[in-house]
Amino acid sequence: MKVVVAVKLKSGVLDPQGKAIGHALEGLGYDGVTDVRVGKLIELDIAETDREKARSAAESMAKRLLANTVVESFEISVP
């Protein structure tokens, strides 16, 4: 079963990668971009048929490894 973990920087945490992308877009002539934030999208294939079990396994993985919960938040979706 596919589970998607979206990891984003918490608001207030500086995002230099996003800033760099913003400047690059400006350089290419895209004027209207006021903010860019970059996160990670982690697709897991889990050998589990129960949606809730797959989701809770992914939540445990996110807390222990996939996200640094000091500066990042995560959202789990089972598409």
Added chain:
Amino acid sequence: MKVVVAVKLKSGVLDPQGKAIGHALEGLGYDGVTDVRVGKLIELDIAETDREKARSAAESMAKRLLANTVVESFEISVP
């Protein structure tokens, strides 16, 4: 207006970062993870009120800068 661009490696393209995460999860005792793929999640704040215009601007940005369409595909969503 917020626009989210999800950039993923095309299928068939090797993903060493995903492999490393898979091995790390195995090391932590998560046995059921058969595959891990890592992508990027780029949140753009665009000074535009029309959803379709914001989407097409993001599509243009994705093609020109945000995604390497040789090895990556992207999806745009306007939440």
